[in-house]
Amino acid sequence: MSTEAASGNPATDYIIHHLTNLTVGQGFWTFHLDTLFFSSALGLTFFFLFRKVAVRATAGVPGGLQNFVEIMVEFADRQVKDSFHGRSELIAPLALTIFCWVFLWNFMDLVPVDLLPLIASWFGVPYLRVVPSTDMNATFGLSVSVLLLIVFYSFKIKGPVGYAKEFLTHPFGPYLFPANLVLNIVELLAKPLSLSLRLFGNLYAGEMIFILIALLPWWIQPLLSWPWAVFHILIITLQAFIFMVLTVVYLSMAHEDVH
Amino acid sequence: MNINVTLVGQMITFALLVWFTMKLVWPPVMRAMADRQKTIADGLAQAERAKSELELAHKKATEILREAREDATGVMAEAGKRAANVIEDAKNQARAESERLLAAARAEIELEAMRAKEQLRTAIADLAVAGAARILQKEVDKAQHGKLLDEIVTKL
Numbered sequence: 001m002s003t004e005a006a007s008g009n010p011a012t013d014y015i016i017h018h019l020t021n022l023t024v025g026q027g028f029w030t031f032h033l034d035t036l037f038f039s040s041a042l043g044l045t046f047f048f049l050f051r052k053v054a055v056r057a058t059a060g061v062p063g064g065l066q067n068f069v070e071i072m073v074e075f076a077d078r079q080v081k082d083s084f085h086g087r088s089e090l091i092a093p094l095a096l097t098i099f100c101w102v103f104l105w106n107f108m109d110l111v112p113v114d115l116l117p118l119i120a121s122w123f124g125v126p127y128l129r130v131v132p133s134t135d136m137n138a139t140f141g142l143s144v145s146v147l148l149l150i151v152f153y154s155f156k157i158k159g160p161v162g163y164a165k166e167f168l169t170h171p172f173g174p175y176l177f178p179a180n181l182v183l184n185i186v187e188l189l190a191k192p193l194s195l196s197l198r199l200f201g202n203l204y205a206g207e208m209i210f211i212l213i214a215l216l217p218w219w220i221q222p223l224l225s226w227p228w229a230v231f232h233i234l235i236i237t238l239q240a241f242i243f244m245v246l247t248v249v250y251l252s253m254a255h256e257d258v259h
Numbered sequence: 260m261n262i263n264v265t266l267v268g269q270m271i272t273f274a275l276l277v278w279f280t281m282k283l284v285w286p287p288v289m290r291a292m293a294d295r296q297k298t299i300a301d302g303l304a305q306a307e308r309a310k311s312e313l314e315l316a317h318k319k320a321t322e323i324l325r326e327a328r329e330d331a332t333g334v335m336a337e338a339g340k341r342a343a344n345v346i347e348d349a350k351n352q353a354r355a356e357s358e359r360l361l362a363a364a365r366a367e368i369e370l371e372a373m374r375a376k377e378q379l380r381t382a383i384a385d386l387a388v389a390g391a392a393r394i395l396q397k398e399v400d401k402a403q404h405g406k407l408l409d410e411i412v413t414k415l
Contacts, residue, residue: 025263025264027263028263028264029263029264030261030263030264030265031263031264031265031268032263032265035265035269036265036268036269036272039269040272043273043276046276047276047279047280047284050280050284051279051283051284054283054284054285054286054287054288055287057287057288057290058291059290059291059292059294059295059297059298060295062295066291070288070291070292073284073289073292089281090277090281092285093277093280093284093285094277094280094281096280096284096285097273097276097277097280101273101276132269135265136261136262137261137262137263137268137269138265138266138269140262140269141266141267141269141270141272141273142269142270142273144270145273145274
């Protein structure tokens with residue numbers, strides 16, 4: 001993806017330029033500054049917006065912003081209550097954070113593809129990818145965190161022995177434990193993989209379409225990018241929602257004793 | 260696919276965000292919502308109670324009004340009866356008074372008549388004495404014939 005070799009073809013160069021992260025470091029110790037910056041900035045936007053309301057939260061008549069925040073909070077709370085049967089302080093705030101954060105990531109996709117990179121280039125920043133969810137580091141960062149939570153709660157609720165027993169004896173019974181082990185490991189790893197690849201794939205493809213549309217003559221661009229953007233409003237919300245709901249479902253499964 | 264240390268950074272950011280949300284955003288908002296729910300529920304209950312109380316007060320007011328009306332009817336009847344009594348009494352009293360007055364007048368008249376008779380008798384006695392004196396050409400001595408004269412007067 002981050003092939004920085006220029007091919008000489010302007011269209012290819014344009015696309016490659018748009019798919020290159022702003023990086024610092026080498027090899028594994030490479031930081032994607034743009035992903036880190038935008039995801040943190042969006043996370044802080046989310047946090048401060050909600051914190052502002054939480055500080056002034058009144059039991060009386062709520063204002064417009066408080067109404068919005070309460071709708072979001074209640075929405076997350078209801079999703080968790082619907083599909084999560086344990087009791088946990090963490091799950092509902094986690095679901096809210098995931099939904100809002102992923103939504104904001106995805107929302108960056110609706111910003112015109114050239115706008116922020118152009119502005120950045122005035123300040124001498126050569127590469128800029130503004131949509132964190134088109135960076136696998138971001139989506140895997142989320143889903144690996146979710147995986148760690150799944151493992152943590154499995155241990156906490158079932159105990160090491162119970163969890164090991166479930167790993168070895170389900171679904172085929174104790175005599176086929178190698179098959180069970182393989183199946184369970186695949187199942188466990190499939191969860192974060194599917195979570196992050198679904199989000200990444202959708203947003204990467206969406207971003208790609210915007211980039212391709214941007215290559216067309218200027219007069220046809222609005223005709224194509226406008227419907228695509230409208231359609232994308234649905235996609236970005238849906239992806240954020242799916243990520244949240246699946247996280248809750250996975251954590252709910254981790255809380256259940258019987259597989 | 261260049262997975263690198265950015266992933267770790269994202270995980271840390273995510274953990275911090277979730278932690279902040281759990282500690283600083285979730286509780287106040289939920290508390291405010293729960294409080295509001297309670298306030299609304301209380302308000303509705305109070306409204307319901309006030310409604311039933313109002314109904315009760317209405318009933319009581321109607322009751323009191325009905326009693327007052329009954330009382331008033333009773334009082335009016337009583338007053339009517341008493342007024343009739345008073346009138347009756349007054350009539351009786353007036354009748355008695357008139358009878359008394361009539362009797363007194365009659366007695367007076369009788370007394371007057373008696374007195375007139377007495378005077379008449381005296382006058383007649385005097386006249387008879389005078390007549391007799393004239394007839395006898397002689398003074399009848401009142402002292403001498405007093406007894407006889409008194410007898411005559413009594414006979415008149």
